[in-house]
Amino acid sequence: MDTARLDQALVSHDLYANPEKAYEVFRQLHAEDPLHWTDPKGHHPFWAVTKRADLAEVGRRNDVFLSSVQAFLQDDEEMALTMAASGKKTAPIRTIITMDGDEHKAYRGILQGYFMPANIRTRLPQLQDCARKLVDKMEALGGECDFVKDIAVYYPLLFITTLMDLPEEDHDKILRLTMRLMAPKDEQAGEGASIAAASKEFGAYFAGVVADRRANPTEDLASLIANAEVNGEPIGVMEAVSYYIVLATAGHDTTSSTLSCGIHQLLKHPDQFAELRANPMAVPLAVEEMFRFASPVKQFVRTAAQDYELRGKTIREGDALALFFHFANFDPEVYEDPYAFRINRAPNRHIAFGMGAHSCLGQHLARLVIPTFLTEFNERVESIELAGDPKCVASNRISGLSSLPVRYRFRQKAAA
Ligand code: HEM
Incomplete structure (x- = not known):
């Protein structure tokens, strides 16, 4: 692919709806120009950072590579809407994702303890309850469902909203707004979706929750x-x-x-699915491979506060760098046969949760959420197979499936 097409492909949402095509781009960049100056039409130019070592270096040097200027890639049209709403390149909200230095440390500190493994593990009974409810739902659906639309999207949502004590009738609104915020160009987001509009609607909804919890504080998150x-x-x-x-x-x-990516890969590799089901000890390593393979966060952007040498190139003050976590998780220098899904890959030093001061605050929770579902699922579901073609989300920001039709059978309940 020539440079102009490559640059356009990198920011195109549609590319990522077709993983095999996306992998061709991954392979080309890794082989030819792993730190690539990208200048697509309709977009501000940026450095595409695709190697694990470079991502780790940029993540650790948060004194040089700032988060507060721009959070993720946006095309000129989206950027204009964001700028109109907030006067800057970040959405009209103030999250720790777009804070730097001491301010970031202080705000991250609010939840640091809450998300440490020791505290998160105390919520295991609530999490198990959520997993049970979703596997119950699968059973009630009677042998066939869309695993993404019916089950996967509701499970972590149910848990996080349980922790925040948000009413169940608001779940669909949260799902809709999340899709608009994360993947405004995907068909599920609907016509005219924008990050700015979704942030505004989310803001109005949550302002009511803040007021309520200030007036009537409880033990919830x-x-x-x-x-x-x-x-x-x-x-x-x-x-x-x-x-x-x-x-x-x-x-x-x-x-x-x-x-859903993990289940899809297991369905594509029945031998590995059987191995996992037979050996619960294999779950933790398999879950790391699911994180690597899914890489649900594709990119976040940093902005250089000064000139910096990286991989023999000069990054200039003010340049934007897109940290492509997804690409870095398929770095052939780090992972043997990177495009193969292997539940026993060891070591598995994936970078799906980022690196450095902004590394994912929820990673210990994520490492509990997936195995808890798999345990409930493995105990109750006897067999499962694909029942149609899966579909991937069209987004250069998040990875995931928007549909995974499956057919399954539950184990017979033992007679009382
Ligand atoms: C598979 C699950 C998850 C993945 C792959 C993931 C990935 C990421 C990545 C790549 C970042 C940015 C790292 C960087 O900029 O260097 C991040 C940040 C963050 N994640 Fe996650 N995440 C996951 C689950 C969660 C969960 C369950 C929560 C909370 C309930 C969470 C909360 C956060 C927060 C608050 C940040 C911002 C941290 C900061 O800027 O200091 N994430 N995550």
Whole structure:
């Protein structure tokens, strides 16, 4: 592919709806220009960072590579809407994703302890309950369903909204807004979807939750955020709302994508599925391979605060760098046979959760969510197979399936 087509392909949402085509681009960049100056039409130019080592270096050097200027790639049209709504390249919300330095440390500190493994494990009974409800739903659907639309999207959402104590009747609204925020160009997002509009609607919804938890605080996660202090002062409504938005989107879309991608890969590799089902000890390693293969977050952007040498090239102050987590997880220098899904891949040093100060706050939770579902599923589902063609989300921001038709049989319940 020539450079002009390659640059256009890199930002095209449709490319990522076809994994085999996307992998061709991954292969070409890794072989020819792994740190690639990309200048597509209708887009600001940026460096495409595709090697694991470079992503790790940029992630660790958060004194040089700032998060506060721009969060992720947006085309000129989207960027104009964002700029009109906020006056800057970031959405009109203030999340820790777009904070730097001490401010980032202070706001991240609000939830750091909550998401540590010791605390998260105390929520296991609630998580098991969510997994049970979704496997019950699968059973009630009577042997055939769309695993993405009927099951996977609701499972982590149910858990995160349980932690935040948000009513079940709001789940569909949260799902719709998440899709508009994460993949505004996918057909599921609907006509005229934009990041700016979705942020605004989310903001209005969550402002009501902040007000409620300030007036009537409880033990839930929403109350913890609404009543948090930074430097001895209560945090602003905007900052609280923004935290909710990150949790309500990043907290479920990523894990549900990993789960459906993982199940899809297992269906494509029945020998590995059988091995996993026979040996629960194999689950933790298999889950890491699911994170690597799914790479649900495709990219975040950093902006250079000064000139910097990387892979023999000079990054200039003000240049944008797209950290392509997905590409880096298929780096042939790091992973043997990277395009093969292997549940026993070891070591599996994937970078799906990023690296450095902004690395994923929810990674310990994600590492609990997937195995908990698999345990419930393996105990109750006797057999499962594909019942149609899966479909991938068209987005250069998130990876995932939008549809996975399956046919299955539950084990007979033992007579009482
Ligand atoms: C498969 C699951 C997940 C993946 C692959 C994932 C991936 C990521 C990535 C790549 C980043 C950005 C790293 C960077 O910029 O260097 C991130 C940040 C973040 N994630 Fe996750 N995530 C997942 C699940 C979750 C969950 C379950 C939650 C919370 C409930 C969560 C909350 C966050 C937050 C708050 C940040 C911002 C951290 C910061 O900027 O300091 N994520 N995640």
